[in-house]
Amino acid sequence: MNLSYVPEAGLGDFVLVHVGFALSTVDEVEARQVFTYLKQMGELAELGEGETR
Amino acid sequence: MRFIDEYRDPDAAAGYARALRRITTRPWTLMEVCGGQTHAIVKFGVDELLPPEVTLVHGPGCPVCVTPLGLIEKAIEIASLPGVIFCSFGDMLRVPGREHDLLTVKARGGDVRIVYSPLDAVALARVHPDREVVFFAVGFETTAPANAMAVYQAARAGLANFSMLVSHVLVPPAMEAILSSPKCRVQGFLAAGHVCTVMGYTEYEPLAARYIVPIVVTGFEPLDILQGVYMCVKQLEEGRAEVENQYARAVRRDGNQPAQQLVREVFRVVPRKWRGVGEIPQSGLALARPYQSFDAGLRFGIAGHTADEPTECCSGLIMQGLMKPRECSAFGTRCTPEHPLGATMVSSEGACAAYYHYRRLDIPRQEAEVATHAD
Numbered sequence: 001m002n003l004s005y006v007p008e009a010g011l012g013d014f015v016l017v018h019v020g021f022a023l024s025t026v027d028e029v030e031a032r033q034v035f036t037y038l039k040q041m042g043e044l045a046e047l048g049e050g051e052t053r
Numbered sequence: 054m055r056f057i058d059e060y061r062d063p064d065a066a067a068g069y070a071r072a073l074r075r076i077t078t079r080p081w082t083l084m085e086v087c088g089g090q091t092h093a094i095v096k097f098g099v100d101e102l103l104p105p106e107v108t109l110v111h112g113p114g115c116p117v118c119v120t121p122l123g124l125i126e127k128a129i130e131i132a133s134l135p136g137v138i139f140c141s142f143g144d145m146l147r148v149p150g151r152e153h154d155l156l157t158v159k160a161r162g163g164d165v166r167i168v169y170s171p172l173d174a175v176a177l178a179r180v181h182p183d184r185e186v187v188f189f190a191v192g193f194e195t196t197a198p199a200n201a202m203a204v205y206q207a208a209r210a211g212l213a214n215f216s217m218l219v220s221h222v223l224v225p226p227a228m229e230a231i232l233s234s235p236k237c238r239v240q241g242f243l244a245a246g247h248v249c250t251v252m253g254y255t256e257y258e259p260l261a262a263r264y265i266v267p268i269v270v271t272g273f274e275p276l277d278i279l280q281g282v283y284m285c286v287k288q289l290e291e292g293r294a295e296v297e298n299q300y301a302r303a304v305r306r307d308g309n310q311p312a313q314q315l316v317r318e319v320f321r322v323v324p325r326k327w328r329g330v331g332e333i334p335q336s337g338l339a340l341a342r343p344y345q346s347f348d349a350g351l352r353f354g355i356a357g358h359t360a361d362e363p364t365e366c367c368s369g370l371i372m373q374g375l376m377k378p379r380e381c382s383a384f385g386t387r388c389t390p391e392h393p394l395g396a397t398m399v400s401s402e403g404a405c406a407a408y409y410h411y412r413r414l415d416i417p418r419q420e421a422e423v424a425t426h427a428d
Contacts, residue, residue, distance in 0.1 A: 002172065005198055005312040014056055016250055016303045019142070019192075020170025021199045023312065024250040024303045026056055031302040034276050035065060043068030 056302070060274030061097070069279035070102040073286060080106045081289050082238050083282060084231070084374045086224060087245035088115030088402025089273050095407040097275040099282075107286060110238070110374030113227050114245050116192045117144050117400035118368060119327040120220045125150045127355050128189050128218055132158045132165050134353065138181060140174040141189040143167040144400045149393055171203035171217075178207065178215035187349045190217045195247045197221055197338060198312035201319035204340065204347050216349040221338035222325055224248050225256045230333045231373055232264040239374050241285040243271040243278065246300035251316075253308030257296045265294045272300040319344050328396060329369030366395030371404050378408040385413045 001015075006022045009015055015022035085091055091111040094100050100109050113119055129150050132139035139155070146155040146165065159165035164184075168174050171188050178186035190200040200217065207215040224245060231237055244257060249270045257268045267288035271281030281299045288295060298304055318341070325337025340348050349355075365383055370376040378384050378397070388394040390406055397403035 002170075002199075002202065004202065005309055005315075007311065016247070018195050018247060019199045020172055021202070023195070023198065023247070023309055024305075027302045031056060033301060034060065034280050034299075037280060038065055038068045038072070041068075041072050043072050 057274065060272070060276040062276065065276055066099075066102060066279055069276065069283055070104075073107070073279070073283050074104045076283075076287055076290055077104045077106050078290060080108070081240050081286055082108045082110060082374070083241045083243060083285055084110045084112045084239040085243040085271070085278070085281075086112040086114040086228065087247070087273075088112075088118065088400065088404070088407075089247070090114075090243060090245065090271065090278060091404050092402055092407045093273050093275060094278060095404075095411045099275050099278050102279065103282065107282065109282070110377070111371060111404040112231070112242075112374065113327060113330060113372040114193065114224065114248075115372075115397065115400050115402040115404070116196070116220075116222060117142075117148060118372065118396040118403045119222055119330065120145070120148065120191050120396070121326045121328045122150065123326070124218070124220050125154075127350060129153070129155060129158055130355055131187055131218065131349055131353050132163050133161075134185075136184055138164045138166060138177055138184050138186045139189070140166050140168045140171075140177065140186065142169075142191065144402075145189055145191060147393070148396050148399050171200050172206070175203050175207050175210075175212065175215055178212045179210070182214060184214060185352075186215050188215075188217050190219045190221060193222055193224055193245070193248050194252045194316075195245075195250070197316045197320065198251055198309070201312075201315045204319045204344050205315060207347060208344060213346075216347050216352050217340065218349040219320075219339055220325075221320065222327065223322070223336050223338065224252075225260060226333050226336035227327065227330070228257075228260060228268075229264075230330065230336070232260065232266060234373065236373075236375060239266070241267045241289055242269070243281045243285060244268050244296075246270055246272040246277070246304055249298075249300065249304040249308060251309050251312050253306050254296050254298060254304065255306065261294050261296050267294050268296045270296070270298045270300050270304050272303065327372075329366070329372055331369075366397075368395040368397040368403075368405070371397055378405040379412070381405070385409060 014026040174188040320338035323339045397405040
């Protein structure tokens with residue numbers, strides 16, 4: 001995998017890869033917002049585990 | 054988190070479906086731009102979770118599908134030349150040209166190879182200095198940085214036996230072409246998340262303002278798409294037309310600057326013909342002048358082909374959101390992935406192929422039989 005385009009990536013980071021090139025590092029805080037958004041709408045009351053998995 | 058499975062959580066999906074039903078008061082037609090999203094929608098049945106008022110139509114974001122027939126003919130011609138190693142991503146090989154496809158060239162003894170990265174083609178050029186290695190550079194903004202790097206590395210290494218047949222396309226001009234058509238029925242867009250990892254999303258802001266259309270940068274997993282639809286419908290219901298980012302875990306507003314820089318260095322923006330759609334101004338990339346010696350079309354002196362599309366194929370209407378695959382009378386009968394009439398049935402990202410793989414059993418049996426007999 002070629003890391004030329006994500007010089008900020010470090011050990012343990014997740015990156016998004018396309019045709020052999022990493023294009024973006026995954027932001028772990030933003031990654032949870034799909035669940036926090038639902039929770040704020042009151043549609044994920046019993047689904048707290050979605051946030052921590 | 055592992056960033057895949059959690060975005061397929063059925064309870065969360067049901068939550069989004071409920072929330073969407075609560076806010077939807079009238080019919081809305083949204084277009085997902087990217088073929089990867091179309092595939093996920095049909096595979097996971099995301100469309101079946103939506104309220105009946107919300108319709109998803111499928112956009113032109115399948116690079117294999119929009120590569121013009123003339124360029125496929127050009128590829129076939131170059132791949133048939135002695136001494137050429139022709140490299141391509143796998144799904145280009147079965148796209149029908151006028152008479153045959155690249156796979157036929159391979160079957161007849163041509164050296165056609167599937168590669169997973171354009172850098173694999175550069176590596177082949179290094180180990181075969183006596184052969185001409187040609188890479189078929191097809192793709193959207195997401196693939197452009199990889200192809201730019203391949204040319205850049207070949208130039209730095211002085212690899213005179215490497216070249217590229219370029220058919221790069223850009224998303225925002227295609228969205229504008231759809232929006233400016235008098236037949237346009239798209240009221241909101243799910244923009245392609247992966248394109249935006251490279252380009253960011255500032256170029257969508259003038260589109261959203263000019264055409265008063267909400268644009269939500271959206272990811273590729275079922276929950277991403279459901280949230281993208283929710284955000285888009287919410288804007289429509291509230292009378293807003295803004296650019297929002299659902300896929301913030303991977304997309305930053307300004308995109309990937311080092312990648313954009315190399316793309317600007319190696320490529321220039323040109324008008325480009327889209328298969329099934331026609332020519333769209335400033336909608337493609339070609340090699341910039343300092344890199345033109347790597348242009349396979351120029352190197353092999355292959356003139357531009359103008360080939361007519363098979364008249365029966367409706368892919369142009371499908372990719373503009375004017376028709377759904379199953380509304381085509383050839384779908385699943387005279388047109389299948391084994392014998393495709395057009396590229397939307399070939400590519401794994403093509404809308405017709407997605408419906409064929411995941412939904413063809415839904416075709417009423419009688420209808421399918423009648424169509425087969427008429428064959």
